[in-house]
Amino acid sequence: MKHFTRLAAAAVVGAVMGTAAVAQELYAPNLSYRTGPFAATGIPLMNGQRDYMLMLNARDGGIGGVPVNFEECETGYSTEKGVECYEKTKGRAIVTQPWSTGITLQVLPKTNVDEIPILAPGYGFSPMADGKVFQWAFNTPASYWDAASMIVQYLEAEGSLEGKKIAFLHLDHPYGKEPLPLLEKLSADKGFEMVPIPVGLKEMQNQSAQWLQIRRERPDYVVMWGWGAMNAGAITEAVKTKFPMENFIGVWWAGHDADLKIVGADGAGYKSISWSYPVLDAPVLADIKQHVVDAGDSMSNPEEMEGVFYNRGLVISMILAEGIKAAQEHTGNAEITAADLRWGLENLNITEERLAELGMTGMVPPFQTTCANHTGHSGGWMLEWDGEKFVKVSDLLMADAEVIQPLEAEKAAEYAEANAPWAVSETCDAES
Structure with missing residues (x-):
């Protein structure tokens, strides 16, 4: 029928x-x-x-x-x-x-x-x-700013971020740098220290230098904006260095089953924000x-x-x-x-x-x-690797529009000015 x-x-x-x-x-x-x-x-x-x-x-x-x-x-x-x-x-x-x-x-x-x-x-x-x-x-x-907002919200639910340290492990590429404006604002607003740790394209599979820095910094959390071979490299290194996986969270492109299957049960606790399931x-x-x-x-x-x-x-x-x-x-x-x-x-x-x-x-x-x-x-939802697969461990999280929308407007205006003449819609209602 x-x-x-x-x-x-x-x-x-x-x-x-x-x-x-x-x-x-x-x-x-x-x-x-x-x-x-x-x-x-x-x-x-x-x-x-x-x-x-x-x-x-x-x-x-x-x-x-x-x-x-x-x-x-x-x-x-x-x-x-x-x-x-x-x-x-x-x-x-x-x-x-x-x-x-x-x-x-x-x-x-x-x-x-x-x-x-x-x-x-x-x-x-x-x-x-x-x-x-x-x-x-x-x-x-x-958006990526939505992702950063939801990750920080999830961490805040674990306790205040005031005085905490978050290592931002990211691909040294436009993708990896994309959430920086919002993370910098959230760091100032919420009182946590953000430590950017870039990973070059040639370092994706050998991140010993980055994880040495993480061990020295002793962050409360590692947030990862990784992709491709970088994700598997980071997850493997985290297990090897005994970083607590429950304090390791990736963006939605760092939540790939095959990357976690490499470490299996040792990866249990690793999380990834996701708008799909x-x-x-x-x-x-x-x-x-x-x-x-x-x-x-x-x-x-x-x-x-x-x-x-x-x-x-x-x-x-x-x-x-x-x-x-x-x-x-x-x-x-x-x-x-x-x-x-x-x-x-x-x-x-x-x-x-x-x-x-x-x-x-x-x-x-x-x-x-x-x-x-x-x-x-x-x-989106926070997903967690249970040792065999990703499972939902949160209700639906929503990005903080009050923080994100003014930043979107500011950076969009900057882009239009830098690329002038830039056509902007005169008929589109900002509230629509």
Whole structure:
């Protein structure tokens, strides 16, 4: 019955739009990185994204009756190659998915000219939340400043941070430096000392110098903004040096199952903030098995498909698909333009009811975007490694908007001034 209802609904959408019969494809390229030093974390994310779109194509004929072309352009996480991929794909693309804060920052100045929305779920430049200034950029459903705020909130629940010391172990890359403005403000406001400890790209697998510094500093907590091989290197080093794992917390890109499986039970207590969660009996996973895995079209495997990152990839493609769907319904056209998709992405309304319809209840918190709010600020959960898997150890945490929003506005204005002339929306209501 559910299958009939889904097909009937798709037929109605196609009939209303009228263009589905002659529609060609929705070109939504992904700037992937299945190679290079970050491949271990990139592959499960790319596989999840890809499987969700393949499932929509096989089950529903695409979105609104139009197949999705989810072509990948390999960057190896290189900013230079990422910009090349952007230039190569932008002629037909309705979206750019940069998959690196460095690539995002390089593409961002082009957005007002090229008018192609950037979709950077949970990454990129945090002030992109300000839709009045960044009309073409989206970091739904939560920003890096949201992550830093939620981590500090979680630590505060353990006791006052006044006089405490937090080591900030981070990749020495635009991604790793992104939360610094908010962490510096929170450090001043809450009275804790923050000790930045950068990890160079060539040091990711050998962090003995960084962990020697951590031993000398004797911090109360280590907060990690790691990625790829850096995460496994840090977790292994923490176990070796007997750092208390319950005081070690990572951002959502430092919560990869495979990295913790290297140390197994010795990693128990390690935590990671997350805006997504794998719900292994979710109906969407059954549909993916039926339409993609059983058809032999998936690049994933059963172990990976149980992990946080694969399932986050599903959520990321769902966000894009819902933006496309909203744009189709708004315009009445099945084949939408990049400008149409911008409207769709700033009118997302991912409610509990909608998540249930998508078969994704519990996989991401509900969130809503607007013309002025391009992030949605969904909140997230603290996950903890129990020795075998990540489990939720908190209720939904929400970032402190009173602290973050003024900083977003300030840094967005600085960006616009530094990149003048910069088009700012005059019609977007700041309260919307």
